[in-house]
């Protein structure tokens with residue numbers, strides 16, 4: 078399956094987090110790599126979207142749409158830059 082990047086789901090991330098996310102810096106819980114969300118690897122597969130670390134391919138974020146609601150698993154993220162919601 079072809080990987081997209083974080084820019085491909087900018088609209089989805091904005092729906093989920095209520096903010097523009099592609100410039101936000103994330104930290105991978107598995108390997109500690111940091112980088113903007115725009116540079117993550119994104120796999121869009123039914124029924125959800127999987128965002129992986131570009132360094133170690135670990136799963137950072139899973140977004141699954143259930144009956145029109147987006148359910149988000151952020152357990153692969155150690156940190157998101159604290160500017161969210163500002």
Ligand SMILES: [Zn+2]
Nearest residue numbers: 105108130133
């Ligand atoms: Zn990683």
